[in-house]
Amino acid sequence: MNRLRLFNAIVVSMLMAGIVLVALALATVHTLNRRVIEAAAARNRQAEFLLAASAVSRSITRREDLHNSRRMKPLLADIQHLRPGIRALELMEFASGTAKSVIRTGHGGPDRELSAGDIRQLLANKVLSDFEGAGTDRLWVFTVPIEADGTVVGALRGRFSVSKYDQLIEAQEQVAKQVAVAAVVVTSLTMLLLVRIQLHRPIARLLGTMEQVRSGRIELEAPMSGPLEIRRLADNFNQMMAQLRAAMSEKETLMKEVQGWNEHLEKRVAQAVLELDREKDNVAAAQLAAQRNSNLAALGEMSAIMAHELGNPLNAMYGRLQLMKSSALPDESVRHLDVIKAQVARMSDVIQHILKSTRVDGRPAAVDLNEVVGEAAALLQAPDVRMIASLAPELPPIAANKTSLHGLILNLITNAAQAMGYRGELRLTTEMAETEEREAHVLVKSASPTTPMVRLRVQDSGVGIPDHAMDKLCEPFFTTRHDEGGTGLGLAVCRRVVASAGGRLLVTSAPGKGSTFIVDLPVWTDER
Structure with missing residues (x-):
């Protein structure tokens, strides 16, 4: 039809x-x-x-x-x-x-x-x-x-x-009309026959092939017959069908590849989830270890203070007891003095035992500062703190105890995050200490100012430190965050670590403009 x-x-x-x-x-x-x-x-x-x-x-x-x-x-x-x-x-x-x-x-x-x-x-x-x-x-x-x-x-x-x-x-017009009518009839019949033979049949065959292709038989090709234009049309149709067949074949191949990649990706995702869970466990373990180290350092600092504050009175008491015992006293009094002397000696032993059990090993070693900074920064759980690390490459190793250094950096990073209310910009920078910070407030002086040192800067955008608190920052139990649970031992531990390593600890701050803690640690040498 x-x-x-x-x-x-x-x-x-x-x-x-x-x-x-x-x-x-x-x-x-x-x-x-x-x-x-x-x-x-x-x-x-x-x-x-x-x-x-x-x-x-x-x-x-x-x-x-x-x-x-x-x-x-x-x-x-x-x-x-x-x-x-x-x-x-x-x-x-x-x-x-x-x-x-x-x-x-x-x-x-x-x-x-x-x-x-x-x-x-x-x-x-x-x-x-x-x-x-x-x-x-x-x-x-x-x-x-x-x-x-x-x-x-x-x-x-x-x-x-x-x-x-x-x-x-008029006569010529009549003849022209008759000739024209005859020409129209002859031309129409001739054109009808030519169209029937040259156009209708090739087009009908081409349309038949197209209908079969539309029904799903894409392997068919149109016959190359008829005038040049019909043959070119059939040839273009055949080329299009060849490209379609090639595209469908390529599509099937791609679908198989995609299916294979999906299966592979599912396996990789499962493995990644497992690895992520393990990493989470490792991070949690590292956080617990760091917390334990920090607590241990604080306890060691507190033990050192206790040993100093209690040891001196006990030593004085012990000396007085010795003098009293050498005096002529009744036997009953000597017996009581021996009991008191034994208890004082026992108290001194307990204090020394606590001090030894909480002291962190201070023996220095060659430590990569950038590595320790990265490990400590990874333990900070504060999503609203934007941390910017600018770590100078190829820095020489420093002479420090890695565990103590790790606690030092973690204390400084934690204090900076708390000063910003766990929201703001925290910048960590490492470089060679080639210039002096003349405007900075010195918390720990270097034992050897001429020794080459590597510098760490911890800069926050917090509330800053009041001027009246600068001289008390490293005193044990001094804190400006009593309401937030501050113990006042963090910076005291930092001071002890820097001092034991022979480094410098400085701070610059202004109220409302943030603070910058500067740690200079000596470069490792074979003599050390």
């Missing part, structure tokens, strides 16, 4: 095109014929009229001959009789710049009066011609000058009918 509709549409289109072409041809032929015949008629009539005017001009030798109606009227009647196409003749005389009708023969409508321009052209021996086509009988009007004694004295006007030529034009 679709093929029949397509064929009918093509046939109707061809017929309409043939009819339009024939109509255009008829109009063109009609116009050309009319113009050619009218031009020929005009030349023919003008030539005839010039001969008639020549005969009249030879009969007039003087101006008075124009008024000789007995002679001129029969002459005009003979001319009109010999030339049946002439409908009327009129002889006119020129006087005082005007044209006056002298003799008139035949019939016809009133002639247009000659204008001054027309008279000037006639006096200049020019022939005037005009066409009257308003009525049923179309006429050519010619006006020829008449000379007497070598001077133009008047003019002869004649009206020629072109009905004979109109009949000739």
